Amino acid sequence: NAGVTQTPKFQVLKTGQSMTLQCAQDMNHNSMYWYRQDPGMGLRLIYYSASEGTTDKGEVPNGYNVSRLNKREFSLRLESAAPSQTSVYFCAIDGGRSYNEQFFGPGTRLTVL
């Protein structure tokens, strides 16, 4: 996970509460991603950002908002948490050969009661 950090590592919310998941990278890469991982469903893309100031929806964007205020940080916000958003959330960046590979942060485990 070198270069990609996520906070918090764990969080428990009640239905209707809001929170922001933070992701930061120190590798000066342009593209950043937010995924959620649920048992049996693999990783699903929520939002991504190709560069500072731009964001695009992925496969499962409903219930989430994102913000890419600078090149280093990409945050994911849950405005009104629902039990269906209980999941493990991973931030990722592009890297490797021609920036064609993805590298993941350590993840945030979120439980919504």
Place this chain on the structure above:
Amino acid sequence: QKEVEQNSGPLSVPEGAIASLNCTYSDRVSQSFFWYRQYSGKSPELIMSIYSNGDKEDGRFTAQLNKASQYVSLLIRDSQPSDSATYLCAVKDYGQNFVFGPGTRLSVLP
């Protein structure tokens, strides 16, 4: 909807055997293919990438790609208990998006 399919497993192999993991994908324009290993409670870790038809070897790992059949596989030779993990197949087209399979859980028995 682009899809990547994998057998969920668990796939059990004895220590020292060859483990064979398979993946099929639906989008013919896919260009890049990846295998990630994920230990329980950890984040995915890239172990192999392959971009052209044929085999690519890296230590005990061999990735095989057949674009005509839309099929990619991962062979792990001399499997070790430390290889026990979930293996995720991922596919990328010309754009930004990766599509991940659900993963195959591998168990290497001592």
